[in-house]
Amino acid sequence: MDPTGQKYFTIIDYVIFALLLVASMAIGLYYAFTGGRQSTTQEFMYADRSMKCLPLSLSLMATFQSAVAIIGTPAEVYANGTQYWFIGCCYILGLLIPAHIFIPMFYRLHLTSVYQYLELRFCKAVRICGTVTFIFQMVIYMGVGIYTPALALNAVTGFHLWGAVLATGLVCTLYTALGGLKAVVWTDVFQTVVMFTGQLAVIIVGVHQAGGLSDAWVKVRDGGRISGIDLNPDPTVRHTFWTLGVGGVFLMLSLYGVNQAQVQRYLSSRTEKEAVMSCYMVFPCLQVALMLSCLMGLVMYACYGNNSPLEQQYITSKDQMVLYFVMDMLQNFPGLPGLFVACLFSASLSTISSAFNSLATVTMVDLIKPHYSMTEARATLLSKMLALSYGIICVAMAYVVHLMNSSVLQAALSIFGMVGGPLLGLFCLGIFFPCANSIGAVTGLAAGLVMAFWVGIGGFLSRMPSSVQVLPFNSTNTVLAASENITVPAVIDAARPAGLNGLYSLSYMWYSALNSSTVVLIGLIISFMTGPTKGDDVASGTVYPVMRTAQSLLHKLVKLSACCTSPEHTIDGHKKINGNVKEDAGTEEETETFLPSNAVSPLEHETSV
Numbered sequence: 001m002d003p004t005g006q007k008y009f010t011i012i013d014y015v016i017f018a019l020l021l022v023a024s025m026a027i028g029l030y031y032a033f034t035g036g037r038q039s040t041t042q043e044f045m046y047a048d049r050s051m052k053c054l055p056l057s058l059s060l061m062a063t064f065q066s067a068v069a070i071i072g073t074p075a076e077v078y079a080n081g082t083q084y085w086f087i088g089c090c091y092i093l094g095l096l097i098p099a100h101i102f103i104p105m106f107y108r109l110h111l112t113s114v115y116q117y118l119e120l121r122f123c124k125a126v127r128i129c130g131t132v133t134f135i136f137q138m139v140i141y142m143g144v145g146i147y148t149p150a151l152a153l154n155a156v157t158g159f160h161l162w163g164a165v166l167a168t169g170l171v172c173t174l175y176t177a178l179g180g181l182k183a184v185v186w187t188d189v190f191q192t193v194v195m196f197t198g199q200l201a202v203i204i205v206g207v208h209q210a211g212g213l214s215d216a217w218v219k220v221r222d223g224g225r226i227s228g229i230d231l232n233p234d235p236t237v238r239h240t241f242w243t244l245g246v247g248g249v250f251l252m253l254s255l256y257g258v259n260q261a262q263v264q265r266y267l268s269s270r271t272e273k274e275a276v277m278s279c280y281m282v283f284p285c286l287q288v289a290l291m292l293s294c295l296m297g298l299v300m301y302a303c304y305g306n307n308s309p310l311e312q313q314y315i316t317s318k319d320q321m322v323l324y325f326v327m328d329m330l331q332n333f334p335g336l337p338g339l340f341v342a343c344l345f346s347a348s349l350s351t352i353s354s355a356f357n358s359l360a361t362v363t364m365v366d367l368i369k370p371h372y373s374m375t376e377a378r379a380t381l382l383s384k385m386l387a388l389s390y391g392i393i394c395v396a397m398a399y400v401v402h403l404m405n406s407s408v409l410q411a412a413l414s415i416f417g418m419v420g421g422p423l424l425g426l427f428c429l430g431i432f433f434p435c436a437n438s439i440g441a442v443t444g445l446a447a448g449l450v451m452a453f454w455v456g457i458g459g460f461l462s463r464m465p466s467s468v469q470v471l472p473f474n475s476t477n478t479v480l481a482a483s484e485n486i487t488v489p490a491v492i493d494a495a496r497p498a499g500l501n502g503l504y505s506l507s508y509m510w511y512s513a514l515n516s517s518t519v520v521l522i523g524l525i526i527s528f529m530t531g532p533t534k535g536d537d538v539a540s541g542t543v544y545p546v547m548r549t550a551q552s553l554l555h556k557l558v559k560l561s562a563c564c565t566s567p568e569h570t571i572d573g574h575k576k577i578n579g580n581v582k583e584d585a586g587t588e589e590e591t592e593t594f595l596p597s598n599a600v601s602p603l604e605h606e607t608s609v
């Protein structure tokens with residue numbers, strides 16, 4: 001080992017990394033020269049609305065799974081145990097709600113961008129506010145996404161930082177601009193395979209290095225890394241079942257329900273049923289991704305124990321740990337470090353390509369097209385140029401992120417909560433509250449953003465002085481704290497933060513919930529003050545019939561229990577099977593009066609429930 005702890009890439013590692021870029025580029029070129037050759041905006045943005053469920057679901061997962069998650073999750077689990085794993089609980093509601101409420105509505109409205117919904121429901125101004133907020137969110141996130149793997153690679157192997165940023169930025173921009181959404185989705189599929197393979201390989205070798213499965217297990221158990229469920233209701237504790245499992249639902253809704261990058265994928269699927277299915281299939285994919293990254297953290301602990309490379313000052317931040325571990329443990333396996341680096345960059349490429357494509361789409365569809373009429377050919381060319389420009393902005397943003405310094409996982413999830421949260425609130429205001437009006441919507445969004453930045457930046461600053469020590473440790477976690485040799489200041493247990501400080505110390509996992517609720521609340525208050533929208537004035541298909549759905553669900557339940565308790569009743573009424581069929585048909589009619597009916601497939605009955 002180099003005394004400074006510096007690790008080096010071998011030639012085969014470079015080759016594997018280069019292969020990833022070449023293969024992604026090749027996929028882009030393939031879709032640039034096949035099919036409709038990306039000559040229409042329909043193909044460039046929506047893959048001719050012909051995508052199938054499986055590639056879509058992998059792509060949906062890959063969009064918000066970047067190097068941030070691959071690096072950040074193991075570092076979190078290594079330091080604080082498996083509590084973070086409970087975020088997996090929020091995936092259930094976080095995907096069921098989009099699948100049954102958002103997707104059917106957006107799909108049937110046949111939107112060109114998710115922000116068009118805001119114009120249909122409210123007015124053009126709300127649409128533009130939504131679009132601009134989205135652009136803001138994705139541009140920052142893109143910067144984090146491209147910078148993270150490059151920084152880790154640079155810190156551990158000395159690989160040129162801006163060389164890595166520019167190489168990945170360039171390749172990604174090219175295949176996105178040339179191949180459109182088809183290229184983005186199919187590179188996502190390829191990159192997901194690389195991502196899972198790389199992680200799995202490292203875990204297997206790591207367990208082997210730790211002395212086998214049972215040894216590894218004993219080490220992580222004795223090190224206190226297996227966390228039980230923490231039901232502490234305190235919303236200021238960073239990670240508990242409630243912050244992760246409930247706060248996380250709002251995070252998931254903002255990402256998988258109303259984010260253009262994802263809605264674009266739902267809209268590009270062949271049928272509504274397939275869109276809903278692809279959302280369902282994200283669930284197992286996300287669980288696998290979460291499991292792999294948590295296991296990686298445990299394996300890392302099994303190998304290093306409390307003797308972390310951070311402690312030995314081989315590295316300077318938690319976020320460099322995973323890559324250091326890989327280079328350290330895998331140095332006798334030529335090619336494996338390269339495979340893992342490919343895994344890291346795959347994760348990020350699949351994220352920034354989705355960002356480029358969705359940003360180009362909204363800029364074109366929401367900001368440019370409504371004001372300038374142009375031919376299809378020019379519109380397509382312009383969309384490609386936009387994708388290219390966002391590539392350049394992305395590299396510039398990487399430089400901005402370079403100037404900041406924070407734990408990447410928390411930073412990324414905080415951005416989702418701070419900017420994605422208010423956007424989620426805006427959509428919920430429109431979808432669930434027919435009385436909300438445009439003034440309420442704009443004011444609510446502004447209030448939500450103000451709240452977000454107030455609490456977000458306030459929290460960031462109040463944690464600033466000694467950022468390592470002030471992480472609010474859960475009192476049950478003192479074992480972990482002690483084992484990490486971190487001196488937990490006694491004050492933290494003694495004095496619960498009060499007043500504004502209480503608000504500032506809110507767990508970042510609640511940001512999305514707090515900010516979206518603020519939008520809804522302020523939006524409703526202002527709507528009532530300025531004259532609520534009347535039921536008949538709301539465009540059809542833009543409001544979700546909450547009461548009706550609840551009623552029909554209740555009706556069904558009552559029927560069902562009646563059937564169970566008094567069998568004669570059923571026989572008296574209709575024959576058992578007919579009875580059920582009739583009931584279903586009734587529900588469907590009710591739904592259709594609210595939603596414009598395109599092809600109604602069997603799954604769509606359930607979407608109303």
Ligand SMILES: CC(C)(CO)[C@@H](O)C(=O)NCCC(=O)O
Nearest residue numbers: 064065066067068069070412413
């Ligand atoms: C956003 C979730 C929770 C679900 O997709 C997860 O993938 C994650 O933790 N992402 C972190 C951000 C990132 O990887 O860029």
Ligand code: NA
Nearest residue numbers: 062065347351
């Ligand atoms: Na990704």
